[in-house]
Amino acid sequence: MTDAAKPRGVSGQARVWWRLRQQRLALIAAGYILLLYVVAIIGPWIAPYGPMTGDLRSTLQGPSIAHWLGTDHLGRDILSQIIYGTRLSMWAALEAVLIAIILGVPIGLLAGYVGGKLDRAVMWAVDLIFALPPIMVALGIIAVLGTTLDTVMAAVGFAFSTRFVRLTRGMTLTEREELYVDGARVGGLDVWTIVSHHILPNIAPALIAQAALQFGGVLLIEATLSFLGIGASLEQPSWGRLLSQSRDYMDAYPFLAIPSGAAIMLAVLAFNLLGDGLHTALGRDTIVAKRKTKRRKGDTETQRHGDGSNARSLIKTNMTALAIQGLQVRFPGAQNREIEIVCDVSLDLKSGETLGLVGESGSGKSMTALATLGLVPAPGWISNGSVQLGGRELTTLPDSELRRLRGKEMSIVFQDSFTSLNPSLTIETQLTDPLRAHLGLNSRQARERALELLALVQLPDPQRRLNEYPHQLSGGMAQRVGLARALACQPSVLIADEPTSALDVTVQGQILDLLKDAQRKFGMAILFITHDWGIVAELCDRVAVMYAGEIVETGKVDGVFAHPRHPYTRALLATLPGLDRTGTRSVPVIPGVVPPPQDWHKGCHFYPRCALAIPACNRNPVPLTSVGDDRQTRCVRAGEEGLW
Amino acid sequence: MNASTAMWDKFANLSYGYSMTPPPFLSVRDLRVEFAARQLLFHRSRPPTRAVNNVSFSIPTGQTLGLVGESGAGKSTVARAILRLTQIQGGQIFIDGRNVSSLSGAQLTEYRRQVQVVFQDPYSSLNPSHVIGEIVGELITRHRGVRPGAARDEMVAGLLQRVGLGRFVMDRLPDELSGGQRQRVAIARALAVEPRLIVCDEPTSALDVSIQSQIINLLADLQASAGLTYLFITHNLAMARHISHNLAVMYLGYLVESGPTERVFAHPAHPYTEMLLASSPVPDPARQRERAAARSRISRSTNPEIAIAVTSCPFANRCPLVMDVCRKTMPAQTEVSGGGSVRCHAHATGLTFT
Numbered sequence A: 001m002t003d004a005a006k007p008r009g010v011s012g013q014a015r016v017w018w019r020l021r022q023q024r025l026a027l028i029a030a031g032y033i034l035l036l037y038v039v040a041i042i043g044p045w046i047a048p049y050g051p052m053t054g055d056l057r058s059t060l061q062g063p064s065i066a067h068w069l070g071t072d073h074l075g076r077d078i079l080s081q082i083i084y085g086t087r088l089s090m091w092a093a094l095e096a097v098l099i100a101i102i103l104g105v106p107i108g109l110l111a112g113y114v115g116g117k118l119d120r121a122v123m124w125a126v127d128l129i130f131a132l133p134p135i136m137v138a139l140g141i142i143a144v145l146g147t148t149l150d151t152v153m154a155a156v157g158f159a160f161s162t163r164f165v166r167l168t169r170g171m172t173l174t175e176r177e178e179l180y181v182d183g184a185r186v187g188g189l190d191v192w193t194i195v196s197h198h199i200l201p202n203i204a205p206a207l208i209a210q211a212a213l214q215f216g217g218v219l220l221i222e223a224t225l226s227f228l229g230i231g232a233s234l235e236q237p238s239w240g241r242l243l244s245q246s247r248d249y250m251d252a253y254p255f256l257a258i259p260s261g262a263a264i265m266l267a268v269l270a271f272n273l274l275g276d277g278l279h280t281a282l283g284r285d286t287i288v289a290k291r292k293t294k295r296r297k298g299d300t301e302t303q304r305h306g307d308g309s310n311a312r313s314l315i316k317t318n319m320t321a322l323a324i325q326g327l328q329v330r331f332p333g334a335q336n337r338e339i340e341i342v343c344d345v346s347l348d349l350k351s352g353e354t355l356g357l358v359g360e361s362g363s364g365k366s367m368t369a370l371a372t373l374g375l376v377p378a379p380g381w382i383s384n385g386s387v388q389l390g391g392r393e394l395t396t397l398p399d400s401e402l403r404r405l406r407g408k409e410m411s412i413v414f415q416d417s418f419t420s421l422n423p424s425l426t427i428e429t430q431l432t433d434p435l436r437a438h439l440g441l442n443s444r445q446a447r448e449r450a451l452e453l454l455a456l457v458q459l460p461d462p463q464r465r466l467n468e469y470p471h472q473l474s475g476g477m478a479q480r481v482g483l484a485r486a487l488a489c490q491p492s493v494l495i496a497d498e499p500t501s502a503l504d505v506t507v508q509g510q511i512l513d514l515l516k517d518a519q520r521k522f523g524m525a526i527l528f529i530t531h532d533w534g535i536v537a538e539l540c541d542r543v544a545v546m547y548a549g550e551i552v553e554t555g556k557v558d559g560v561f562a563h564p565r566h567p568y569t570r571a572l573l574a575t576l577p578g579l580d581r582t583g584t585r586s587v588p589v590i591p592g593v594v595p596p597p598q599d600w601h602k603g604c605h606f607y608p609r610c611a612l613a614i615p616a617c618n619r620n621p622v623p624l625t626s627v628g629d630d631r632q633t634r635c636v637r638a639g640e641e642g643l644w
Numbered sequence B: 001m002n003a004s005t006a007m008w009d010k011f012a013n014l015s016y017g018y019s020m021t022p023p024p025f026l027s028v029r030d031l032r033v034e035f036a037a038r039q040l041l042f043h044r045s046r047p048p049t050r051a052v053n054n055v056s057f058s059i060p061t062g063q064t065l066g067l068v069g070e071s072g073a074g075k076s077t078v079a080r081a082i083l084r085l086t087q088i089q090g091g092q093i094f095i096d097g098r099n100v101s102s103l104s105g106a107q108l109t110e111y112r113r114q115v116q117v118v119f120q121d122p123y124s125s126l127n128p129s130h131v132i133g134e135i136v137g138e139l140i141t142r143h144r145g146v147r148p149g150a151a152r153d154e155m156v157a158g159l160l161q162r163v164g165l166g167r168f169v170m171d172r173l174p175d176e177l178s179g180g181q182r183q184r185v186a187i188a189r190a191l192a193v194e195p196r197l198i199v200c201d202e203p204t205s206a207l208d209v210s211i212q213s214q215i216i217n218l219l220a221d222l223q224a225s226a227g228l229t230y231l232f233i234t235h236n237l238a239m240a241r242h243i244s245h246n247l248a249v250m251y252l253g254y255l256v257e258s259g260p261t262e263r264v265f266a267h268p269a270h271p272y273t274e275m276l277l278a279s280s281p282v283p284d285p286a287r288q289r290e291r292a293a294a295r296s297r298i299s300r301s302t303n304p305e306i307a308i309a310v311t312s313c314p315f316a317n318r319c320p321l322v323m324d325v326c327r328k329t330m331p332a333q334t335e336v337s338g339g340g341s342v343r344c345h346a347h348a349t350g351l352t353f354t
């Protein structure tokens, strides 16, 4: 996961809780389902009457004090029947879903992991069964096995197991491509250990959500079957059975259908709501993050291409294209505290200028970029500061306007294109869909344009690649496809978040040339996020160095390289291995790691790792101060003679 | 600074002169890997992608071979073939003189004890739902039969200590660690089976600059203390130069040049190697701008869009030195003075483009 999508130090549990709390409806649904199961268990003790005790003197009565929901044609208490019915319906649903899971999940896991003939055979069978409505399959089995409730629910479970096979197999196929599975194989683990111990826990949340959804479906089928007189016997009041009885008195006493009908409807609704809620809340972090990245990417997708000159009139060379002032981004942390992960960042970006933003991961580079675009991932928010694009304040713009702007004026290339490509769509679809949607190209034009774009990013053999899927590309190729998508838009401000860090150097050089050409032509401003100081040296006019949420030094590139004025910049430049530094083979290191945001010091954030630290550094927040020609640094010792 | 210098000295002690090269631990002969093109229904079948073509190299015991080349060159495929994660269509892989390309069952498990891997992406290479103690301990159980418990925990803690992690990480999930820490965990996991060869597929490229040097120092230290052999895949030439005894350069499935690291850097024999060297950015603005201008002249003069024949030199459409013969016949592997070999027709004539 990129450091953008997940601020370090915000714990996984906190995030799941936060997401769960967002799912109010799902929580209510879960409460209701819990209540149903409690009723199912303690039913016999709370029901005011027995399920079969009728009083023929008071048949088909409306609700009263004695009978809250009235009575049926034999004078039996409807509330009591519903309560007993809960027991039966809930048990039946549980039975069927468990059977479906026990049958479906292992088969799906094996088919997805082993693949080949086994997979084909399984999918053939599953498709066959899936083509029929589950109720038909269940009826077929019942015809053979008889109609006791248990066989009926087993039949329903069998019919529903195909859904679990499909889902499990699909997720296993995706998961199988993950490196940790390769790691397990290299570790010599056997197939069953890999699928049950490694893959299953990672797909379990999605399976649980699916199970909740299936409960609703099973409940409906049970009701339908009982309604048809199959399954629950006459003496066993299930909801479906009750509903079926009410049919005969539809004209004389229509109210009879309401309690059982409502019980079924509410339960199905609750299971569906719970399933949806779980799906959103439990979805593994990475999966959620991937989906988010994808959506973000889609937002910034091309709205125009080609000349791009008309929109350009807005930006004139040497005008400030992007101005960020005192930007602050916060996330909710443990114990209701807020964690600040971008602290007081100010940047100016002129048209035609390239500003390098360098720093280690977790220093807040990517989050600064996302905040600029108004894309701080939830639950974070911009807590302070201003972002102006061509003089227009963005932090106060509504989402809809931002989205339009993002398409038109600003675009971003993310560092990891694999996560922004959909594994189940061909490259062609992914490149042409936005071109067609935003530019109104027809499919032939879009394909041509897609080929041009792929040629632009020097993807070998673009014709063939168009028909391939992301997993068939090596890491570098996927990044080029991602880059092609972003460049198509030719924006006035391009934020490039380590776009070349996955590319080999010869192509990196070509991409850098390409960016320089595009910039010369259109005068766009580039905010280039990288940790490669070689690229900064080549491409950037100015550089801003970030450490632990703050900009620690900024200035013209040549000056910063020649005379760094902050201990962090200086140490970082010293760790770089040089191509031509022969003789010593030492790799100096900066001890320690960037601390997580909740551990940042009140004073200088670099204090724990700094070789020049003195007690004064840790007392108060250190301001960014000017030290000469277009240079600023954040260090209490910046003014000391002889140090620099 | 001093500590790390000492580390590199240890490392340097291991580099043998060419006259006393130790016997190869890994050698690969004429390795060929193909991926079937996707067979679409009602389409005529297409020829398979040749991911790796007749690649041969060997790594002396206790040394490091740096494998560089652009993306899609087949570096990872070579690694996956050696790790037996992908089917090979031709050639042999020898470990300690023993052909391992067709092992299966118990023999394959035994092989897995000797060869381990550290992947590039420490975010997806560790199972997100297992705690670190389980991730590292699992292989101890599998290969050394130590059941989970206090004894295994001790072994795990020992491994974690070797890679510079405290035992407190044992009950953390990968999600709760930084990239550098995760990569250390991945290395500890690899060490758990006491392997003799570790395939490192870009182990530092997902890490921060200051963390990269920590990991490189760790790997060098482990090599010195445990006599490990590394196949080290990287994009970063400066890194390759630091860590490798020998260097191999791949281009579009072919091994185009190999040889002792110093020779390859000082006297690159293949035009692609030269281009690689010219393209590596150096952290010095004035020099880098100069280098960039030179690089652009070279790469702009070539057109990668021209299709190349199967029999041609794979670099023909980008090579500034291309000749007629290059488009007709694949250059054979020839010796280079100073050590190693090259596949280039121009090498014999002594042409260069700088």
Ligand SMILES: Nc1ncnc2c1ncn2[C@@H]1O[C@H](COP(=O)(O)OP(=O)(O)OP(=O)(O)O)[C@@H](O)[C@H]1O
Binding pocket: A471, A472, A473, A474, A475, A476, A477, B035, B036, B049, B050, B051, B069, B070, B071, B072, B073, B074, B075, B076, B077, B078
């Ligand atoms: N599973 C696969 N199916 C089909 N083709 C594949 C598959 N994996 C790799 N390839 C192809 O094999 C070739 C070599 O890819 P490989 O991943 O080995 O390159 P690499 O040198 O490791 O690149 P990178 O530096 O980007 O990691 C590429 O053309 C790639 O598209």
Ligand code: SF4
Binding pocket: A566, A567, A568, A604, A605, A606, A607, A608, A610, A611, A612, A613, A614, A617, A622, A634, A635, A636, A637, A638
């Ligand atoms: S303020 Fe002090 S601790 Fe921070 S960078 Fe300057 S000298 Fe180091």
Ligand code: SF4
Binding pocket: B270, B271, B272, B313, B314, B315, B316, B317, B319, B320, B321, B322, B323, B326, B331, B343, B344, B345, B346, B347
């Ligand atoms: S064989 Fe010819 S085309 Fe290939 S690298 Fe050598 S000179 Fe260039």
Ligand SMILES: [Mg+2]
Binding pocket: A474, A475, B075, B076, B077, B201
């Ligand atoms: Mg690779």
